[in-house]
Amino acid sequence: MAELPIVLLFFLIVAILLRMDIVFYLVYVLSGSYGLARWWAGRSLKQLTVERRFVDHIFMGETTAVDICIRNRSILPIPWLHYDETPPTQLSGSTRLLQAIALGPKEQATLHYEIAGRQRGFYPVGPGRLSSGDLFGFAEARGSADEHRPLVVYPRVIPLVHAPLSSRSPYGTIASRQPIFADPTRVNGVRNYQPGDPIRGIDWKTSARSGQLQVKKTEPAVSLSTSIFVDLHTPAYSRSFRYSGTEWAIVVAASLANYLIEERQVVGLGSNGHDELTDATCWSIPPRSGRSHLMKLLEWLARVQAGETRSLHEWLPQATVSLAWGTTVIAVTASGDEATCAALGRLYRAGLNPVLVAIEPHAHFAVIKERCRRLGVSAFEMADEAALRRWQIREAVTYVGVPYAPRAG
Amino acid sequence: MHHVPDRSRDQSFADYRDEAWQVSLFRLALIALLAASLAAGPALIRAGLGFAWPVYVIPAAAIAGVFGVVTTSLLGRPAWRDRRGMTFRLGEVVLLLTVARLLVWVLYEGWPGPGALRAWLVHPGLFFTGEFLFAAFTLMLVWGFAVGTTADFLDLAIRPDEVAAQRSRAWGDSKSQWRVAMPVSRSEILQRFALRWISFGLLLVVCAALTRIAITTTPAGLLRASLRGLGLQPEALASLVCYFLAGLLLMSHGRLAVLRARWFSQDVEINSTIINQWHRTSLLFVGLVALVALLLPLGRTSWLAPAIEWLFALVIRVIMVIALIFGALFELLARLLRALFGESGGELRPAEPIPMPPPIPSQEEVASRLPPWLGGVVLWLVVVLVAGFLLVSFLQSTGLHRSRLGGWLLHMRLRWRARRERYGLALTQQVNKAIGRLRRVRRRVSPASRTREGMRTPATPRDKVRQYYLSAVQEATERGKPRPSHRTPLEYARDLAETWPEAQTDVTGLTEAFVDARYSEHEVDEQCATTTASTWRRLMQGLRRPPGRGAE
Numbered sequence: 001m002a003e004l005p006i007v008l009l010f011f012l013i014v015a016i017l018l019r020m021d022i023v024f025y026l027v028y029v030l031s032g033s034y035g036l037a038r039w040w041a042g043r044s045l046k047q048l049t050v051e052r053r054f055v056d057h058i059f060m061g062e063t064t065a066v067d068i069c070i071r072n073r074s075i076l077p078i079p080w081l082h083y084d085e086t087p088p089t090q091l092s093g094s095t096r097l098l099q100a101i102a103l104g105p106k107e108q109a110t111l112h113y114e115i116a117g118r119q120r121g122f123y124p125v126g127p128g129r130l131s132s133g134d135l136f137g138f139a140e141a142r143g144s145a146d147e148h149r150p151l152v153v154y155p156r157v158i159p160l161v162h163a164p165l166s167s168r169s170p171y172g173t174i175a176s177r178q179p180i181f182a183d184p185t186r187v188n189g190v191r192n193y194q195p196g197d198p199i200r201g202i203d204w205k206t207s208a209r210s211g212q213l214q215v216k217k218t219e220p221a222v223s224l225s226t227s228i229f230v231d232l233h234t235p236a237y238s239r240s241f242r243y244s245g246t247e248w249a250i251v252v253a254a255s256l257a258n259y260l261i262e263e264r265q266v267v268g269l270g271s272n273g274h275d276e277l278t279d280a281t282c283w284s285i286p287p288r289s290g291r292s293h294l295m296k297l298l299e300w301l302a303r304v305q306a307g308e309t310r311s312l313h314e315w316l317p318q319a320t321v322s323l324a325w326g327t328t329v330i331a332v333t334a335s336g337d338e339a340t341c342a343a344l345g346r347l348y349r350a351g352l353n354p355v356l357v358a359i360e361p362h363a364h365f366a367v368i369k370e371r372c373r374r375l376g377v378s379a380f381e382m383a384d385e386a387a388l389r390r391w392q393i394r395e396a397v398t399y400v401g402v403p404y405a406p407r408a409g
Numbered sequence: 410m411h412h413v414p415d416r417s418r419d420q421s422f423a424d425y426r427d428e429a430w431q432v433s434l435f436r437l438a439l440i441a442l443l444a445a446s447l448a449a450g451p452a453l454i455r456a457g458l459g460f461a462w463p464v465y466v467i468p469a470a471a472i473a474g475v476f477g478v479v480t481t482s483l484l485g486r487p488a489w490r491d492r493r494g495m496t497f498r499l500g501e502v503v504l505l506l507t508v509a510r511l512l513v514w515v516l517y518e519g520w521p522g523p524g525a526l527r528a529w530l531v532h533p534g535l536f537f538t539g540e541f542l543f544a545a546f547t548l549m550l551v552w553g554f555a556v557g558t559t560a561d562f563l564d565l566a567i568r569p570d571e572v573a574a575q576r577s578r579a580w581g582d583s584k585s586q587w588r589v590a591m592p593v594s595r596s597e598i599l600q601r602f603a604l605r606w607i608s609f610g611l612l613l614v615v616c617a618a619l620t621r622i623a624i625t626t627t628p629a630g631l632l633r634a635s636l637r638g639l640g641l642q643p644e645a646l647a648s649l650v651c652y653f654l655a656g657l658l659l660m661s662h663g664r665l666a667v668l669r670a671r672w673f674s675q676d677v678e679i680n681s682t683i684i685n686q687w688h689r690t691s692l693l694f695v696g697l698v699a700l701v702a703l704l705l706p707l708g709r710t711s712w713l714a715p716a717i718e719w720l721f722a723l724v725i726r727v728i729m730v731i732a733l734i735f736g737a738l739f740e741l742l743a744r745l746l747r748a749l750f751g752e753s754g755g756e757l758r759p760a761e762p763i764p765m766p767p768p769i770p771s772q773e774e775v776a777s778r779l780p781p782w783l784g785g786v787v788l789w790l791v792v793v794l795v796a797g798f799l800l801v802s803f804l805q806s807t808g809l810h811r812s813r814l815g816g817w818l819l820h821m822r823l824r825w826r827a828r829r830e831r832y833g834l835a836l837t838q839q840v841n842k843a844i845g846r847l848r849r850v851r852r853r854v855s856p857a858s859r860t861r862e863g864m865r866t867p868a869t870p871r872d873k874v875r876q877y878y879l880s881a882v883q884e885a886t887e888r889g890k891p892r893p894s895h896r897t898p899l900e901y902a903r904d905l906a907e908t909w910p911e912a913q914t915d916v917t918g919l920t921e922a923f924v925d926a927r928y929s930e931h932e933v934d935e936q937c938a939t940t941t942a943s944t945w946r947r948l949m950q951g952l953r954r955p956p957g958r959g960a961e
Contacts (some may be wrong), residue, residue, distance in 0.1 A: 001600075007607050011614055019619045023614055026653055028702035033695065079690050080668060080683050098677040100668075101688055135691045136657065137599065139663040204794055206538050248525060329524040 004034055007359035014091055038074060041141050044132045047074035048081075048103075052126055057152045057299070058117045059268030064151065068111040068128060070078035072103040079135050083145070085128035087115050091153075097128070120250065122276050122303040123248045124148035150277075154298045155250045158385060161380040162258040165224060165328060166378060167354060171182075186219040224265045225287055227323055228253050229316060231333035233308040239361050241334070246306040249332045249359045252358075252382055254356075255299050256330060261294040268318050269297045272312055273304040281309045284319050287327070313343040321348055328353040334360045336368040336379055345375030357382055427566035431485060435688065437478050438661050443655040444474035444555035447609055451547045453641070462642050463937045465516050469544070470551040471504060472696040477555030483807070485563040492806040497555075500803025503796045505552055530785035556611065558659070561602045565595055566667035567673055575673065580853040595670055599663040606656040613649060617641060654695055661691035664695030730883060831889070838887065870938035871926045877945035879925035884952050898924055912951030 008031050015023035054066040070084070072078055085097040097113040128145035172231065190206050193213030195294045206214040230253045237245045253269070270284030285297065312333055320329055329352050333340055336356050343352035354377045361383035362368060372379035382388045421772055448470030456462050478500060480588050484493050517540050529536045557594075593601075611877075620641065665687050672679050809815050882901075890908050892901045902920040906913040922941045926933050 001603055003607055005923075007611055012723070014618050015616060018618050019617065020621060022641060022649055024707045025702055025704075026614070027648065028705050029653060029695075029699050030657075032698040032702055036694075036698065068432075077686075077690065079687060082672070082677065084677075091922060097674075099680070100672050100677050100683055101680040135687070135694060136660045137603075137667070147716065264639040358602070376567065399468060 001034075001136075002306075004030070006140075008034070020380060029108070033136065034110060037220075038139040041134040041139035044076070044081075045071075045075065045130055045141045045143045047076075048078075048130070048145075049070060050128065050130075050349050052146060054115070054149075055152070056124065056125075056149060056152065059154045060117050060120055060156045061304065061358060063114050063116045065112065065114050066125065067099075068145070069108060070103065070111065070133065070145075071108040071398060072106060075105045077105055077107075078103040078132055080132060082131045083128050084131075085113070085114070085126060085145070088121075088123035088151070088348045088352075090121060090211050091115055091117065091123065092120050104241070115151065117153040120247075120302050123151045123153065125151045126215060152293035152299055152302045155247075155254045155301050155353075156355055157258045157298070158255040158388060160255055160388075162279070163256065163259055163392055165226070165330075166353060182218040182220045184216070184218050185244040187216050190214040191217055198367045218346045221313070224260060224263065224328055225324060225326065226256075226260050226265060226328040226330060227255055227268035227283075227284070227287055227320070228302070228332060229319065230269075230271040230273065230343045231270050231311075231312040231313065231331065232304060233306060233309055233311045234306045236311060237306075237334040238360060240286065245334055248384070249334075250304070252357060252359065252388065253285070253332050254298055255388070256299075256332075257294060257297050261289065264289060265378050267297065268294070268323070271304050271375070272309045272315050274307045274309065276303050276305060282315050282319070286322070311339070313337075313339040314338075316343045317346060318351075320352060323352060325351040326353060328355060330357055332354045332357045332359060334358070335362050336365075336372060337373075340376060341371050341375055344372070344377045354378070356380070359383065387408075426487070426569055427572075429664065430566040430614055431563060433662075436659070437559070438561065439655045439659050439662070440555055440558045441474040441478045442651055443472065443558065443659060444551045444605075445471040445478065446655065447554055447653035448502075448547050448551050449645045449652075450609075450613045450616040451543065452612075453620050455543060456645075457616075457620040460642070463543070464546070465512055466547055466649065467644050469508070469512060469548060473548040473552045474555040476501070476505070477552040478559045480807070481556050481559040481563070485560075487884060488501060496799065497800050497806050500799040500806070501552070502549065503799045505548050506545050507796075507800075509548050509791075511540055513538070513541045513544050514897075527782070528784040528791065532720070533785050533788050536855065540588040554605075557605070560864060561598050562663065562666070562903055564593075564598050565663060565668050565670070571670070571674060575676070595667045596943065599660075600669055600917075603662060604658060606660070610653060610656065611839065613652060616643065650699075654699060657695050658691060659697075661687070747936065833886075834891075836890070870935050871933040872928035873923050873938040874933060874941045877941050878919055878926075879921055881902060881945055881948050881952070884949055888952055898927075909954075912948055915944050915948035915951060919948055 007274045008027055011023055011030070013028045014020065015027055028323060048072045051069045051071075052066060054068070055064045058064050067085070069283075070081070071084070078098060082104055083097065088098065095113050097111060099111055101109050101111075103109060126146060126148040129142070130145050131140060131142045133140035184201075190203050191214065193202060194209075195217050201215045202214045204212045224388045232249070234242050234246070257267050257269065266287035266396050268285055268287035268291045270282075271281045274281045283300075285300065287351055312331060316329075316331065320327075321330065328345070329347055331344060331354065332339065332391050333356070335358050340355065344356055348355040356372055356377055356379040358365065358368065358379065358381045362381065363379045365379075369379045370383075380391055445467065448466050452463055452466045480497075481491050510781070518538065525535075571746075665684070669679065669684070671677075803809075804815060804818075878898075885905055886892065890905060896904065898920050902916050906917045909916070919941060922937065922944070
């Protein structure tokens with residue numbers, strides 16, 4: 001219809017020169033329709049408000065319903081509006097929203113589709129693509145509905161009953177069998193004084209009542225202040241396990257963090273992967289306790305992506321500098337290569353409690369385990385979910401440090 | 410209302426068609442209105458040339474437009490697929506030309522007399538009068554426009570292959586295997602329609618503008634263009650307005666078709682309110698704009714008009730001055746060249762040859778010269794045959810030959826055939842009577858004829874029976890019931906019994922006796938001949954009564 005303005009100009013000239021009222025009228029009708037239709041089409045998208053509502057944090061396997069409310073603020077109707085919104089491609093199975101609607105003056109319509117959390121990640125939802133136009137095809141307007149909003153799909157969390165992790169931190173909330181970790185705040189009885197007992201251990205009130213010196217019996221307890229480091233340096237993984245291995249490492253880290261938070265311990269997290277939101281690599285979160293902290297850890301684990309960053313053994317000494325003495329450092333990595341074991345051994349010598357969790361199956365893991373044992377590092381192989389379940393129910397065997405008793409129930 | 414074909418269920422073949430779109434009466438009416446409005450163009454030119462406004466042209470154009478729309482819509486149906494072709498279209502053209510000719514005869518020229526017929530035979534060009542050519546051109550223009558526009562809008566419908574592609578859900582089933590390549594996209598079809606609409610609209614406005622311009626000569630002999638004070642005919646005004654408003658509405662229809670087809674192929678869920686409200690909204694929009702335009706300043710009341718008029722006058726004057734300067738320079742150059750190369754003072758024009766009288770034809774040439782009407786007769790015969798063939802083909806294609814009109818035409822044909830047969834029979838009888846009279850005269854003159862008469866009298870009872878039968882057949886033939894050559898005597902007897910039911914017994918008896926005498930080998934006795942004679946007499950009496958009337 002590019003010819004229409006030229007024709008209208010010709011009509012106008014004819015009308016003026018020949019003073020023909022009917023041609024004037026035709027010019028008015030055609031130019032009015034043309035101009036009004038173009039103005040209308042250009043204005044219609046500006047008068048739209050689009051609001052997207054959905055639960056933006058879901059766990060894997062859950063589904064979130066996305067409601068898109070489109071409101072026409074204008075007093076003019078919108079004859080047609082095409083809305084197109086494609087869910088993130090990684091979430092295959094989610095329905096693509098393709099809808100054509102008409103909106104009356106001040107009318108509101110709600111479009112609906114669902115996103116299935118099939119894979120952990122940090123996904124942008126939206127923006128929707130809008131297109132509208134006039135009734136005659138003179139003009140068409142296109143635009144975006146609004147800014148995209150993120151959807152976080154948490155990694156899968158496997159609930160653990162207990163974990164055979166050792167601790168070197170006294171004064172915790174976890175009961176221990178080692179008298180060395182006796183906690184003076186956890187008094188569970190008295191006994192007769194024996195020579196050599198410290199004076200500050202005497203229970204003076206009971207001694208006065210009984211007429212003999214009585215010494216407080218205290219329950220040993222440890223704390224399991226932990227920091228989990230997930231190795232997402234892709235060259236560390238063998239080529240065939242590069243994707244599944246890193247994902248499984250994240251699941252293991254999330255499950256351990258969940259378990260430890262449930263145990264009211266402080267948990268930190270670090271990784272040499274790439275965080276999409278902050279664009280950070282080799283990041284760490286200091287240990288904290290509480291569910292809100294767990295959700296924070298899970299969100300970071302949802303966002304992090306493997307990449308060719310720094311290797312764990314290079315970064316680990318720097319990442320653990322600020323950790324308190326006795327903190328358990330769980331390194332979730334592909335396999336216990338010599339460099340990683342050596343790095344963990346240095347941590348042990350620095351007063352930390354390093355634990356190696358190998359993700360990839362290894363034919364000679366016993367060799368790695370023995371190497372770690374000599375370096376003072378606990379080593380476990382968790383190649384799959386079955387191995388994880390086996391690990392949590394087996395007897396706690398410690399090579400270094402002190403095992404703690406599982407929580408009752 | 411147009412709905413997108415349902416793709417959710419497995420349905421019959423008919424559900425693959427976009428029936429709702431193809432039979433939208435509102436759109437078809439708009440196309441017919443658009444096409445009929447186009448007739449104002451030729452009528453305006455005609456009025457501009459000083460002829461009277463043809464009152465019949467708009468109604469006739471409306472009929473032609475509806476005709477084109479309806480036939481094209483019918484041809485779009487799968488059941489009419491085998492009728493799509495040049496023959497059908499030419500049949501329509503012949504019908505339209507016939508209607509145009511009849512209209513002109515009825516309204517302007519009167520029915521042609523024998524003198525006119527003779528003139529057409531000698532000079533066939535006289536058949537094509539100016540009025541007829543005008544009517545034919547206008548109706549053909551309108552019809553062609555209606556056909557083209559309807560075809561375009563039919564092409565905008567969702568095609569069965571698109572529906573089939575959408576419904577294919579089989580695993581590994583490529584949707585593209587269902588699709589038929591579309592030679593022109595829907596957007597291009599809509600563009601084509603828009604271009605056609607705008608172009609013809611431009612022509613309409615130009616035609617209207619031409620009626621405003623009066624070209625006169627000044628006393629100095631120069632041509633002068635001025636404006637006529639007369640306005641346009643109300644029919645022309647209405648046509649112009651209807652043309653552009655209907656075109657806008659059709660553009661809206663086309664836009665909807667393009668959008669819905671695009672959405673359909675992209676699997677977009679279409680809210681039914683779009684389609685339900687589309688036509689209402691577009692009608693309201695165009696109506697409001699048209700109403701508001703009425704309130705705007707028109708013609709001389711427009712503030713812009715004097716300024717632009719002054720500007721154009723200035724431009725035209727500048728152009729004229731430039732043209733004058735160039736003309737003067739050219740004239741100066743020509744004179745200079747003439748002065749340089751000398752002027753011969755004008756060569757004498759060769760004397761025109763004296764026209765020679767036409768050669769006088771010889772007597773043989775005059776004798777062998779064909780009659781002047783022969784060429785015209787051959788031409789008209791060919792025209793009538795071709796036009797008749799096309800018309801009959803068209804009627805058969807449309808099924809109109811089975812309608813009331815077709816029944817009437819068939820009745821006319823049978824009636825004409827019966828009349829022709831009666832005339833033929835009467836002629837044969839007259840000829841036979843004349844021959845009989847001649848023979849009788851000869852018999853009287855020639856004694857040998859008596860011998861021949863005696864030889865023709867039946868000698869044997871077998872011959873007598875055959876003679877009686879043949880005599881009865883001749884009588885029945887004279888009474889309008891001849892015996893066709895392919896009918897056996899027994900079949901013919903049934904025909905006679907249906908016509909003269911009261912003589913059924915005698916007909917049967919005589920026929921059986923004849924068959925016996927004609928085909929059997931045994932002897933036929935005299936008694937049989939006597940019985941047959943009495944039967945023949947009764948039958949002859951029965952045949953002479955009018956059919957259906959019993960013995961009184």
